[in-house]
Amino acid sequence: MSGIPFVPGEDEPGAGNGTAPRSGGEALLSSNDGEPLTRVAALGGIYSNHRALQVAIDDARARGAQAIVSLGDLGAFGPSPDKSAAILKKEGIPVVRGNYDDSIARGLEDCQCGYTDPRDNHYARISYEYTLANTSREHRQWMSGFPRHIRFRMGTGPDALEVLAFHGSPRRMNEFLWETTTPTHFLQAMAHDAGADVLLGTHTGIHWSRRLDGKRWYVNAGALGRPANDGRREVWYALLELEQGELQPHFVPVSYDVETLADEMLDEGLPDEFIETIRTGWWTTCLEVLPGKERARGRW
Amino acid sequence: MARVELAVVDDSPAVELEALDQLWFQVAGTVCNLRCKHCFISCAPDNHSFWFMTREQVAEALSQSTELGVKEYYFTGGEPFMNNEMEAILADTLEVGPATVLTNATLMPPRRARRLARLRDASLYTLELRVSLDGITREMNDAIRGEGAFDRCVQGVETLVDEGFLPIITCMRSWPEHETESYLEGFRDLLAQVGYHRPRIKILPPLLMGEEAKRTRGYDETERVTHEMLHGFDLSQLLCTRARLVTARGVYACPILLESPSARLGDTLGEAARRPARLRESACYTCYLSGAICSNTPSSAGADR
Numbered sequence: 092m093s094g095i096p097f098v099p100g101e102d103e104p105g106a107g108n109g110t111a112p113r114s115g116g117e118a119l120l121s122s123n124d125g126e127p128l129t130r131v132a133a134l135g136g137i138y139s140n141h142r143a144l145q146v147a148i149d150d151a152r153a154r155g156a157q158a159i160v161s162l163g164d165l166g167a168f169g170p171s172p173d174k175s176a177a178i179l180k181k182e183g184i185p186v187v188r189g190n191y192d193d194s195i196a197r198g199l200e201d202c203q204c205g206y207t208d209p210r211d212n213h214y215a216r217i218s219y220e221y222t223l224a225n226t227s228r229e230h231r232q233w234m235s236g237f238p239r240h241i242r243f244r245m246g247t248g249p250d251a252l253e254v255l256a257f258h259g260s261p262r263r264m265n266e267f268l269w270e271t272t273t274p275t276h277f278l279q280a281m282a283h284d285a286g287a288d289v290l291l292g293t294h295t296g297i298h299w300s301r302r303l304d305g306k307r308w309y310v311n312a313g314a315l316g317r318p319a320n321d322g323r324r325e326v327w328y329a330l331l332e333l334e335q336g337e338l339q340p341h342f343v344p345v346s347y348d349v350e351t352l353a354d355e356m357l358d359e360g361l362p363d364e365f366i367e368t369i370r371t372g373w374w375t376t377c378l379e380v381l382p383g384k385e386r387a388r389g390r391w
Numbered sequence: 392m393a394r395v396e397l398a399v400v401d402d403s404p405a406v407e408l409e410a411l412d413q414l415w416f417q418v419a420g421t422v423c424n425l426r427c428k429h430c431f432i433s434c435a436p437d438n439h440s441f442w443f444m445t446r447e448q449v450a451e452a453l454s455q456s457t458e459l460g461v462k463e464y465y466f467t468g469g470e471p472f473m474n475n476e477m478e479a480i481l482a483d484t485l486e487v488g489p490a491t492v493l494t495n496a497t498l499m500p501p502r503r504a505r506r507l508a509r510l511r512d513a514s515l516y517t518l519e520l521r522v523s524l525d526g527i528t529r530e531m532n533d534a535i536r537g538e539g540a541f542d543r544c545v546q547g548v549e550t551l552v553d554e555g556f557l558p559i560i561t562c563m564r565s566w567p568e569h570e571t572e573s574y575l576e577g578f579r580d581l582l583a584q585v586g587y588h589r590p591r592i593k594i595l596p597p598l599l600m601g602e603e604a605k606r607t608r609g610y611d612e613t614e615r616v617t618h619e620m621l622h623g624f625d626l627s628q629l630l631c632t633r634a635r636l637v638t639a640r641g642v643y644a645c646p647i648l649l650e651s652p653s654a655r656l657g658d659t660l661g662e663a664a665r666r667p668a669r670l671r672e673s674a675c676y677t678c679y680l681s682g683a684i685c686s687n688t689p690s691s692a693g694a695d696r
Contacts, residue, residue: 272463383519386589
């Protein structure tokens, strides 16, 4: 498979020449060979973990993914943000705009994560300033074209499912949808408003999914950038499969070369706390936004 | 001679409800076992201006809320655990979504904490206990919350932590802003002494109304939200664009404005959701400056830019 063609949405005039759609819009995704999509990989926040990113892409293709979509947040936390951007460009993977990409592209003051805790803000600032300083002008320009949504259809005929991919939620790219704070009726209303059968997002960094009414689903792809605060070193991506007209979301653990990434982070002067997280599988920063249940499952 | 009718024209800005993300319940009315000197609605054992909500009243609003797409449920008072039906109300709520209780934790015997832990563990959703503690020493806290409140509250926190809760400790900032970091350190030390080693702490700005206006000062005339101030402002930072408060008698724009008749927006949730909220009170000015301080986290509300 050689990259996913980018088909501009109707609200993207002038974007029909293979260029990325204008910012803030919605893009469409289809398979390379015109076959209906039945197996799609979704990559959550990458946070500059270029090593896990490459392993995940290779793994998804080995598993027969017809298309791969990135749900945004290319930078943060890890080393050398241009490396992840280069991989996504080389592989031709379409990207939904995450809050980090939005901030980096526009040169905003912060990552729009909304922390108020002084400690969380301290580390968020280090991470953001490092990423902003180390993202090339070319990549920032590229990010400014990321759409807010990517829409695609899985399957054909009456069994087809409309999937809406976004970063945080359909309405806000920095909205946290945690498993223990997001009611089913709320997701159903959101899916209804979005005209989608499957809502596909990330932003929280912990993967989860829930079947809604009928054949509808919410899927949070988790993150490739750091472990899921579960004491394991693996990171995760989501593989959406259509089986007999029903969505089957699978979460795939990704093992990558943690120690080499840790060395790179050390070389780049990134905080020991970040390195501890990828080595232990426990979050050490950005803890304020975790709901009580998710926080209690972690160590810190 | 022609009579001149004098009408009071309210030209304060009005904002529509954008989405009913948060549903608040004045579940204990204005009844509280404490008599804090900074309470913005002067709750006390003998303040019966708003009475307890019944389990049925809450259940009816919960039922409507699922149609309205509510995301989070908050319970306040007064002291919610003064309401005899509070645990049953939480059981009902945790079937449909996450619940947060704003409590002083002074009515938290181990058997209650154990029952709350069982409710939490039986639900897919989180049960958050937000505990008000207004000082890092007995003297500092009890000067505001009354004699004995500190010891009982800290004991309540310990009981909750023993049951695996990570209560959100909230404290009204009664010190200059630049001293906040040293107070946070003080809270961390205090909480570590009762076994709470990774505390969640939320510092709130003071609301200069109710008892707090008597204790320090009230708002002055210039501290109002004007039309001009809303130009280019992210309205989702205001709680009244994302929330409503249900009480035993009517639905209000927000939990802070319980005693402002103009903040009463209807008899039913549906009615109050359709009516815009007026930013006519001085407390709206604090919300404007500080964002929706009542939410558990700033990201519960707020839009990207």
